[in-house]
Amino acid sequence: MTIEAVVGASFEHSFRFTQEQVVQFAILTGDDNPLHLDAGYAATTPFKRPIIHGMLGATVFTKVLGTEYPGHGSIYLNQTLDFLRPMFVETDYIAVFTIKALHAEKHIAEITTEIKDATTKKVVTRGVATMINKEKF
Amino acid sequence: MTIEAVVGASFEHSFRFTQEQVVQFAILTGDDNPLHLDAGYAATTPFKRPIIHGMLGATVFTKVLGTEYPGHGSIYLNQTLDFLRPMFVETDYIAVFTIKALHAEKHIAEITTEIKDATTKKVVTRGVATMINKEKF
Numbered sequence: 150m151t152i153e154a155v156v157g158a159s160f161e162h163s164f165r166f167t168q169e170q171v172v173q174f175a176i177l178t179g180d181d182n183p184l185h186l187d188a189g190y191a192a193t194t195p196f197k198r199p200i201i202h203g204m205l206g207a208t209v210f211t212k213v214l215g216t217e218y219p220g221h222g223s224i225y226l227n228q229t230l231d232f233l234r235p236m237f238v239e240t241d242y243i244a245v246f247t248i249k250a251l252h253a254e255k256h257i258a259e260i261t262t263e264i265k266d267a268t269t270k271k272v273v274t275r276g277v278a279t280m281i282n283k284e285k286f
Numbered sequence: 287m288t289i290e291a292v293v294g295a296s297f298e299h300s301f302r303f304t305q306e307q308v309v310q311f312a313i314l315t316g317d318d319n320p321l322h323l324d325a326g327y328a329a330t331t332p333f334k335r336p337i338i339h340g341m342l343g344a345t346v347f348t349k350v351l352g353t354e355y356p357g358h359g360s361i362y363l364n365q366t367l368d369f370l371r372p373m374f375v376e377t378d379y380i381a382v383f384t385i386k387a388l389h390a391e392k393h394i395a396e397i398t399t400e401i402k403d404a405t406t407k408k409v410v411t412r413g414v415a416t417m418i419n420k421e422k423f
Contacts, residue, residue, distance in 0.1 A: 170314060173310075173314050174314060174345075177307060177310050177311060177314065177345075178345040178346075178348065178349045179349040179353065180345065180348045180349040180352045180353060181352075181353060182352035182353055182358055182360065183358060184352075184358075184359075184361070202348055202352075203348070203362040203365075204341070204344065204345055204347070204348040204362075204365070207341065208311075208314075208315040208317065208341055209315075210341070211315065211317045211339055211340070211341040212315045212316040212317040215317045215318075215319035215321075215339075216316065216317060216318060216319055221319055221320060221321075222321075223319065223321075224321070225340040225341075225369045226368070226369055227366075227367065227368050227369065228340075228341070228366075228367045228369075229364075229365075229366045229367070230364065230365045230366070230367070231363070231364050232362050232363055232364065232365075
């Protein structure tokens with residue numbers, strides 16, 4: 150896609166996760182924390198039901214940044230992640246990407262990355278990504 | 287395991303990734319950036335060969351923090367990630383976790399998280415995790 154490489158430009162991506170994806174992430178990474186997998190254990194926590202691995206939720210950032218906005222050719226330099234609220238399976242979320250700063254001479258953009266609950270609009274994960282993309286920035 | 291919950295305490299975990307895991311991560315997350323999957327494309331980049339998704343490398347942090355150090359019961363509050371050097375498959379890495387600060391009244395620890403190449407000892411990914419664990423901290 151064509152990126153409007155100006156500060157303030159933004160891009161949105163809707164997504165949701167299934168419990169099957171949570172299980173696959175646990176197997177792939179070895180992170181079998183029962184908070185994500187065991188409804189009985191999760192019922193004893195303040196969350197009451199299993200929550201998605203924060204790092205699985207954050208993979209929406211690498212997916213969108215690496216394939217859509219700015220897309221192929223991107224190299225990840227930095228990502229900050231604040232896990233503000235739990236994320237759940239079978240729940241609609243929106244990832245919002247906003248160009249915060251551009252360093253055109255270095256082909257680098259700082260992009261605010263947020264995940265919002267599509268229904269409540271509350272931000273569940275917030276961070277900033279720094280990307281190089283020689284074609285787009 | 288028993289954690290020595292003092293500033294400066296550290297824990298190491300050795301690991302490596304396979305190309306099969308990179309493919310599984312690409313399928314699971316939808317991040318099919320050819321930099322990670324296509325040797326022909328990667329040959330045209332400064333890296334010369336496919337590199338691991340930075341976020342896949344960083345999953346070693348959620349795995350160890352969620353299952354070993356401090357382990358089950360952990361809740362992730364924050365993670366910063368600086369992708370300093372590329373990571374490759376079939377390469378030995380060491381993840382090093384060091385307690386940087388403790389806030390015992392809140393059961394919170396700030397933990398420096400680093401991935402080093404096991405051979406060259408160069409740091410490839412660096413960050414800080416902030417975790418709650420009511421039993422360990």
